Amino acid sequence: MHDNDIYTLTPRGQEELRGGATTLNPAEMELLIRVDGSQNLSQLRTGMTTDAPGMFTAAFMQLRDKGLVTLAEVDPFTEQFTARMTDFAVTQAESEADSGAASLKKAGYYVRIARPRGPARPRQPGETLSAIVVDDEPMLAKFIQSYLSFEGFHVRLASNRAEVVAEFRKQPAPDLILLDVMLPDADGFDILLRLRQHPALKDVPVIMLTGKATREAVLKGLAGGADGYVTKPFEADALMLVVRTVLGLPPEPKGPELSLL
Incomplete structure (x- = not known):
């Protein structure tokens, strides 16, 4: 060495x-x-x-x-x-x-990282996991919503700063946030920082999504407290693997053949 x-x-x-x-x-x-x-x-x-x-x-x-x-x-x-x-x-x-x-x-860096948070939180019988998808691409947001819903999640969507604030105010806190890095009037890294400083949301797992990744951006997201980082395009099953890893959920059979590739 x-x-x-x-x-x-x-x-x-x-x-x-x-x-x-x-x-x-x-x-x-x-x-x-x-x-x-x-x-x-x-x-x-x-x-x-x-x-x-x-x-x-x-x-x-x-x-x-x-x-x-x-x-x-x-x-x-x-x-x-x-x-x-x-x-x-x-x-x-x-x-x-x-x-x-x-x-x-340099743009074009491809990564799909998930860090386990530990065992999934205990749930009451019949209780479903909830997720907030923050993304300004309507088709992509709907795609993620559909797939997470198929997997048993209750999913809410937000595409700009006002909608993000409104959704984050709702109770109870979500079990997961999927956060786009680039929004029309907000910066995903800034939102991540504010989440990690918020008393009610600081422990919510966050997976960053982006279509133009760089090594610098990935390092920034992970250093800011992101639990996962996924670059677009991605396959639905690949995203769900990241989700399950972060939330500590057991693997399940593959869902419908959906893909963004």
């Missing part, structure tokens, strides 16, 4: 980001998202949001031991260029820590 070493994801690592469920801790997940086959370990360490002693090394060792990352094959020119840039990158201020990570901001 050397500072100049460059690592990339293995097929198993890619599946960890797209399989719909993960058991990685936050530091391991952040590092796995950041690994792009172009940054060396020194640059990755500088960009990490946590600076706890040994945290980066422990996270990296776990990813490597689990076969999620592997040493990348780098051509001599790239290796020499990266080595010359290392000292410069390490000494940058925190605001510039990711200056060499252009891929963090």
